[in-house]
Amino acid sequence: MVVHLFGAKSSPIVANFALRKTAEENRSKSSVEAVNTVLKNFYVDDCLKSVSTSAQAVALRNNLTKLCASGGFHLTKWASNSRALLASVPESERVADVRDLDLSKDALPAERALGVLWCVNSDVFKFKVNLKEKPVTRRGILSVTSSIYDPLGFLAPVILPSKILMQQLCREKLAWDDDIPEQSAEKWITWLHGLNHLADFSVPRCIKPVDFGVSTSAQLHHFSDASEVGYGVVSYLRLLNADGLTHCAFMMGKSRVAPLKQTTIPRMELTAAVVAVKTDKMLKDELELELNESVFWTDSTTVLRYIDSEGLRFKTFVANRIAIIRESTKPQQWRYINTSMNPADCASRGLTCERFMKNVSWIHGPSFLKEPESKWPETNHDLSTNVDDSEVKHSASVNLVCAVDGTDTVNKLITYYSDWYKLKRAVAWILRFKDMIMQRSNQVTAKNRKVQSCDTNFTAQNCRALTMQDLTRAENEIIKFTQNQRFKEEMSMLQKGNQSVKKNSCLSKMDPIFQDGLLRVGGRLGRSAMPECVKHPIIIPKDSHVTTLLLRD
Structure with missing residues (x-):
């Protein structure tokens, strides 16, 4: 080709x-x-x-x-809000809706800019929601919600209620095409009717007013918040001109539903803060502006304590997210804002279309951003980390006790050998000797003549070469001993008749079973026609000497 x-x-x-x-x-x-x-x-x-x-x-x-x-x-297909530019473009090269217009008086039409409706004449972004009729089921709700294209998150607070409803239906385990409960259907229909109000909603395309002049300072402000039903972030660009005038422009909004698995509000607030940090990094990469140091706002004093702490060690969930935040920002960039002033509260709880249309702070930002920094909200809370916080790892005293028991002798035997086959042979001879001693002890009460004849018989029998059965038995006993050292609690539970081990056990994901005195991997392969050793492999500890010998072998 x-x-x-x-x-x-x-x-x-x-x-x-x-x-x-x-x-x-x-x-x-x-x-x-x-x-x-x-x-x-x-x-x-x-x-x-x-x-x-x-x-x-x-x-x-x-x-x-x-x-x-x-x-x-x-x-080709040129479109612009500048009539001078359109006049310089041949008619055949203009977008179809503009070719036959009189540029001196006719209004410019609306165009799609990467899927977003751009009203060229007024230079604003608008939303024209033409939803197809779908059945009131999980599938229909998902289809309608996904059809609202909003990459910058202008409508994030409006779309969140439909996501919450979708999650509630998932929690009730309804099938994709099942009819939803009447109460949920009413909420859905009310939400759909409310979308009609969005016809009057618009956002200026330009982040700077026409008569604003040259910007002397530009700074990103990110607001994050979380509630029981969701969490969200909204970002604004604060511009300052030579005359000291300020302007605040909406940059991006995000809203997400809370996870199905219940979690604490501080953890969700911290997750929202991480989203704010990632949004800041993305906007800095994309905006061709010289930006001052970004400011991050949250109404969670717990999150501020976590970020401000230096010497405390946190549990994994918090520690990982604090690491992301501290890697890209400094504690001095984080500030407190009261919930009533936080515009991200709309993204974490959701708004009806009627309330959204009346809300001013979501698109234009909180009013204090137009004031000098000296008039911004200040934190009046003590941010010293509470030592009783459940997310903080507390130091614990560790006591060591040296115990000597019979297992030490067996351990010495196992660690003495560096070859798996030699270890099996040694254990096989020991087990045969053990059998001989047990048999002799059982014959003490027998007559001397019979004992002597049995002794001769027995000695000859036990001096024979080792068989495959002897080596297999030795192998099972070695593994049984190793398992009992590392998985004693799990073996005890399964021996007592429990169907599974504790969820915090390292073996829980293997669904272990107890078979012939050994721990084996469980699962659905038990119904197959494969050999037993393939269906249920034996479990061995990953860091024992026996495992090393097996791998070498």
Whole structure:
């Protein structure tokens, strides 16, 4: 083949590589801004770019067209909120809805920008929810909820109630196509009707007002919160101009339902804080702005204590998340905000469409961000970590007792050998000697003549060469002893008739069974026709000397 097939799995990456290669090979022939636009502002075959003035837009469009044409890429379907730019584009190259418009008076239409509805005339993002009728089942609810495309999280508080309802139906273990309970159906229908209010909802596309001027300072503010039903994060960009005026712009919102497995509110607050840190890292990578140090807000004093602590050791869940937070931020960047002022509270609890439309702080941010830093909320709580916190690992005294018992002798025997076969032979002879002693003790009451004849018989019998049965018995006894040393509690439970071991046991995932005095792996293979040793392999400790000998062998 001399061409790439259209629609192959590799098509997007091949097209993207060719486009980027075109830009890199023509760096010297085109403007820096045009090259950077190709490298940073294309998503497959769509380009989205914003510049300060119409003159810059026209110049960039011309340079971009020439640059792409040098690689065989023909740019078309242009749309812009700048009528001057559209006027400089031939009608055949404009997007279809703009070709027949009178640019001097006609309103510009709405377009889709990477799936988001962009009202070009007013330069705002809008939502046009045209939902198809679906059955009131888990499958129908999931289909409708997933069809609302909102990558930046403008509608995060509105969508959360449908996610909570979906989770509740999962908790009730309803099948995908079962009719849902009447009370849940009423909640769903009410939520659907509320979506009609979103027709009047809009968000400015530009993060800076038209007459704001040059920004002298830019700073990201991240708010996180959690509740019994969910947790969420919302991020804003705070801009300051030369006149001292401030503007706060919505950047991204996220809301997630609480896990099915019940967890504590402090843990969920900490999880939300981690999401805020990850969002901050992503926005810093994507925004082409010189940013000041980010600020993180939470209404959880427990989370602030965790982040501020230096010398305490936490349990695994908290320790892992604190490590992520401390790796990317400093404790000084974290601040306290009262719940009533926290806009992330909307994302953690959800809002009806009516309440969402009346809520001002979600899109525009809390009012105090427009004030000087001296007027921002301050923490009036004692952040010294509470030593009684259940997430803190407490020091414990460890006492060592040296006990000497019979197992020490057997351990010496096992560790003496460095070869599995030699160990089995030694144990096999010891077991045969043990059998001889036991038989002799049982014959003490017999007559002397009979004892002598038996002794002669017995001695000859026990001096014969070891058989495969002797070695197999020795192997089982060695493993039985090793298991009893490491898994004594598990063996005791299964011997008493329990069906399983404790959940905190290291063997719980193996579903162990007790068979012929040995611990073996359980599971559904027991119903198969395979050999017993294949269906239920013997369990051995991973760090014992016997295991080492087996691996060597």
